[in-house]
Amino acid sequence: MPKVLDNFQIGPMVWKMRVETPALVSKAKAGQFVIIRVNEQGERVPMSIAGLNKEKGLLTIIYQVVGKTSALMTTVPAGGELSDCVGPLGMPSHFEKWGTACLVGGGIGIAPIYPIAQAYKEAGNKVITIIGARSKDLLFYEEEHKAVADELHVCTDDGSYGHHGFVSDVLKKILDDGEKIGMIMAIGPVPMMRVVTNLTKNYNVPTWVSLNPLMIDGTGMCGGCRVSIGGETKFACVDGPDFDGHLVDFDLLTKRLSAYKDQERKAMKHFLAEPGCKLADAVQSFKYPDEK
Numbered sequence: 459m460p461k462v463l464d465n466f467q468i469g470p471m472v473w474k475m476r477v478e479t480p481a482l483v484s485k486a487k488a489g490q491f492v493i494i495r496v497n498e499q500g501e502r503v504p505m506s507i508a509g510l511n512k513e514k515g516l517l518t519i520i521y522q523v524v525g526k527t528s529a530l531m532t533t534v535p536a537g538g539e540l541s542d543c544v545g546p547l548g549m550p551s552h553f554e555k556w557g558t559a560c561l562v563g564g565g566i567g568i569a570p571i572y573p574i575a576q577a578y579k580e581a582g583n584k585v586i587t588i589i590g591a592r593s594k595d596l597l598f599y600e601e602e603h604k605a606v607a608d609e610l611h612v613c614t615d616d617g618s619y620g621h622h623g624f625v626s627d628v629l630k631k632i633l634d635d636g637e638k639i640g641m642i643m644a645i646g647p648v649p650m651m652r653v654v655t656n657l658t659k660n661y662n663v664p665t666w667v668s669l670n671p672l673m674i675d676g677t678g679m680c681g682g683c684r685v686s687i688g689g690e691t692k693f694a695c696v697d698g699p700d701f702d703g704h705l706v707d708f709d710l711l712t713k714r715l716s717a718y719k720d721q722e723r724k725a726m727k728h729f730l731a732e733p734g735c736k737l738a739d740a741v742q743s744f745k746y747p748d749e750k
Contacts, residue, residue, distance in 0.1 A: 460543040463516060464536045468598050471523045472566065473532055474508075480515025482545050488573035489551025489668065489700055492517065493676045495542040496530045503527050504673045504695075506645075507546070508569035517543070520569035520598070525722045526729040547676045548699050551577065552666075556640025559583040560632070561607075562625050562654055564590050564646025568599050570668060571645050575606045578641075584608045586637070588628050590646075594619035626653045633661045642666070644703065648712055655703035667703040669694045671714060686710050 463476040482492065486507060493502045509518030523529050534540065551574050559578040563571040568589045579585050585606060590613035591597045597612065597619065604610050611628045612620030621628055625646075633639070642665040644654040651667040658665040671694050673683040678696040685692055686707035692698065 459539040459541060462534050462536060462538045462540060465532070465534050465538075466536075467532070468520070469596055472596070472598065473521055473523070475519045475521065475531065475534070476509075477517045477519065477540065477543055478515055479517050479543050482543065483510050483512060483515045483517050486510055486517070486546035487550035488553075488577040489570075490546040490548045491676075491699060492519070492543055492545030493547060493673075494519075494531075494540055494544070496527065496534060497541050500530065500541065501527050502542070502544075502674065502676070504547075504670070504676060506570035506668070506670075506699075507573060509573060520566065522566045526725045529726065529729060544676065548695060549697070551643065551668075551700050553577045553581045555582040557583065558586065558637065558639050560586045560588065560629065560639050560642045562588045562629060562642065562644040562646070562650075564625055564644075564650040565592075565596070567644075567646030567650075567668075568597070568603075571643060572599055572602055572606070574643055574645075575603065578643075579606055583640075586632065586639070587611070588613065588625045590614065590625040590628075590650075592616060624653070625650065626657055629654065630657055633658075633663070639663050643668075643700075648708060648715065651703060651706075652708040655706065655708075659704055665703040666700050667706060668699045669701060669706070669711065670699070671711060672717065684714075 461478045463478055465475040468474045491504050491506050493504050495502050505519045508520040521528050561571040561575045575585050575587055586609045587603050587607035588611045592615045613625050642663055644651050645668045655665050669685055671683045671685055673695055674680040676695045678693045683694040685694055687701050688705035
């Protein structure tokens with residue numbers, strides 16, 4: 459079983475896990491994902507690739523506690539094991555020399571744009587990276603992105619660090635200033651990706667997004683991850699996760715992502731109430747954003 463090298467908290471409700479899985483890492487490319495199970499009774503959950511160390515066979519996952527399984531992941535100790543870590547899955551991101559490429563990451567999306575930025579740089583592009591979060595304490599990977607990007611812009615919604623505003627504000631200024639960008643890749647919350655793609659339509663700049671619909675098997679068999687792209691049904695696990703953002707039906711994506719919201723909340727609360735639950739204090743006090 460895949461061994462967990464380390465698993466530690468890097469921000470409010472955000473953890474970093476590194477897994478020793480040399481065979482998987484040797485085949486994996488930026489933009490792909492893996493599916494893990496914490497234990498034999500656990501559900502299978504997709505996780506974006508946030509880093510690949512080919513020499514040591516290490517896979518990096520950055521995850522946010524949003525439900526029962528992600529909360530359970532925090533309990534896996536360094537030196538522990540996962541029941542499964544399957545991959546690489548999905549299609550790699552597309553890389554070529556466009557001249558200048560821009561990466562836009564919001565929230566937990568800051569993580570998966572990092573290996574993509576590395577690949578864009580290796581392809582010979584000038585890399586402009588924009589990362590954003592609600593506040594300074596929710597930012598991470600700043601130094602990693604700084605080491606890759608030719609330009610790094612940091613934003614916070616509340617103005618506690620960097621630009622006071624949204625990633626789309628900075629992107630608009632860059633475009634208005636006449637920077638010729640050959641490709642934009644945006645990963646983050648669905649509302650953010652929608653705003654970015656709506657913006658870039660006006661500038662006629664190719665813009666791709668990485669979608670995170672509900673997913674079960676990761677092989678295209680269950681159909682759970684279906685999305686509408688330019689009016690055609692696609693499966694994010696085999697056709698994506700990257701798609702032309704200008705063709706994504708974000709309304710349908712948003713609706714399908716909320717289909718099991720009530721069940722997810724019930725499962726989380728039941729899990730935290732179980733006798734002997736020994737999660738971190740931050741998880742024990744977990745609340746959804748719209749709860750008081």
